[in-house]
Amino acid sequence: MKPTSYTLDATFAALADPTRRAILARLATGEASVAELAEPFDMTQPAISKHLKVLERAVLISRGREAQRRPRRLEPRPLAEATDWIERYRKIWEGNFKRLDAVLRELKHKQKKTIDALLDEVKPKPNKKRRTR
Amino acid sequence: MKTAALTVTTPSEREVVMTREFDAARGMVFDALTKPDLVQRWLLGPPGWTMPVCEIELRVGGKYRYVWRNAEGREMGMGGTFKEMVRPSRLVATESYDDHWTGGETLVTTELVETRGKTTVSTTVRYATREARDAALKMGATKGLEASYVRLDELFTA
Numbered sequence: 111m112k113p114t115s116y117t118l119d120a121t122f123a124a125l126a127d128p129t130r131r132a133i134l135a136r137l138a139t140g141e142a143s144v145a146e147l148a149e150p151f152d153m154t155q156p157a158i159s160k161h162l163k164v165l166e167r168a169v170l171i172s173r174g175r176e177a178q179r180r181p182r183r184l185e186p187r188p189l190a191e192a193t194d195w196i197e198r199y200r201k202i203w204e205g206n207f208k209r210l211d212a213v214l215r216e217l218k219h220k221q222k223k224t225i226d227a228l229l230d231e232v233k234p235k236p237n238k239k240r241r242t243r
Numbered sequence: 244m245k246t247a248a249l250t251v252t253t254p255s256e257r258e259v260v261m262t263r264e265f266d267a268a269r270g271m272v273f274d275a276l277t278k279p280d281l282v283q284r285w286l287l288g289p290p291g292w293t294m295p296v297c298e299i300e301l302r303v304g305g306k307y308r309y310v311w312r313n314a315e316g317r318e319m320g321m322g323g324t325f326k327e328m329v330r331p332s333r334l335v336a337t338e339s340y341d342d343h344w345t346g347g348e349t350l351v352t353t354e355l356v357e358t359r360g361k362t363t364v365s366t367t368v369r370y371a372t373r374e375a376r377d378a379a380l381k382m383g384a385t386k387g388l389e390a391s392y393v394r395l396d397e398l399f400t401a
Contacts, residue, residue, distance in 0.1 A: 119256050122253045122256050125253075126254070126255070126256075196251050196253070199251055199259065200249055201289075202288050202289055203249055203251070203261055203263075204246075204249050205287070205288070205289065205290070206285055206286055206287065206288065207249060207263050207265075207285075208246060209285035210265065210275055210285040211246070211247075211265065212284075212285070213275050213281055213284050213285050214265055214266065214267040214271060214272065214275055215266075217267065217271050217274070217275065217281075218267055218271065221271070
């Protein structure tokens with residue numbers, strides 16, 4: 111399995127669910143067994159197990175060696191890869207949009223000047239008598 | 244002036260959504276997104292790139308063509324066709340890179356919503372396949388690296 115090519119899709123799919131994100135947040139504080147994970151979420155163990163399987167397939171979590179509890183723990187790398195990617199994407203677009211801000215400022219300035227000039231034209235001039243032919 | 248926050252989310256495995264507010268009316272923002280002489284000034288990507296070619300045939304079924312060039316003369320081209328156009332609120336276009344790094348055609352939907360003189364632009368990029376987004380990862384990585392190198396250069400010359 112190629113780590114980057116398969117995990118990114120699986121990572122995003124796994125992260126799309128709020129319960130799974132909550133499980134990851136819980137595991138970020140330390141490893142926990144299925145029973146321990148099921149408790150705060152008010153879900154049955156089979157329901158939690160389903161979510162854990164998705165997270166495991168995405169290699170976002172792994173199982174500990176301890177035979178009885180098989181505690182799940184967070185695997186930080188794929189999560190970091192996914193956020194890195196979004197960060198890079200964001201950096202590029204932040205640059206683009208900052209330049210777009212500048213273009214818009216200039217357009218607004220030009221528009222204001224045009225409007226001011228038009229208003230100036232229609233404004234009656236105090237010292238000149240204007241005739242409408 | 245404080246820069247508005249850019250939100251990047253991934254609502255499904257094939258999509259990326261970017262949302263950003265701009266301090267201008269919707270018609271003006273639409274122009275800045277679609278008039279070549281304006282687009283050429285901001286749609287440049289990482290530092291060091293310029294956009295020598297920007298042709299936009301602004302109508303449904305019309306084509307557009309962009310080419311970027313970096314300081315070393317490397318070029319990257321991209322183009323597509325407009326599928327939907329509701330001025331100044333909505334724009335849907337296909338997007339395909341010359342070297343096909345996105346693994347096929349991408350569909351880009353741009354929506355503009357104006358509130359009290361400010362315009363929120365949300366851009367949804369839908370990649371053709373799961374593999375396409377992996378390619379986007381690689382590209383993002385390369386681009387990000389280039390940008391970092393430029394920043395390093397700036398640091399060194401400071």
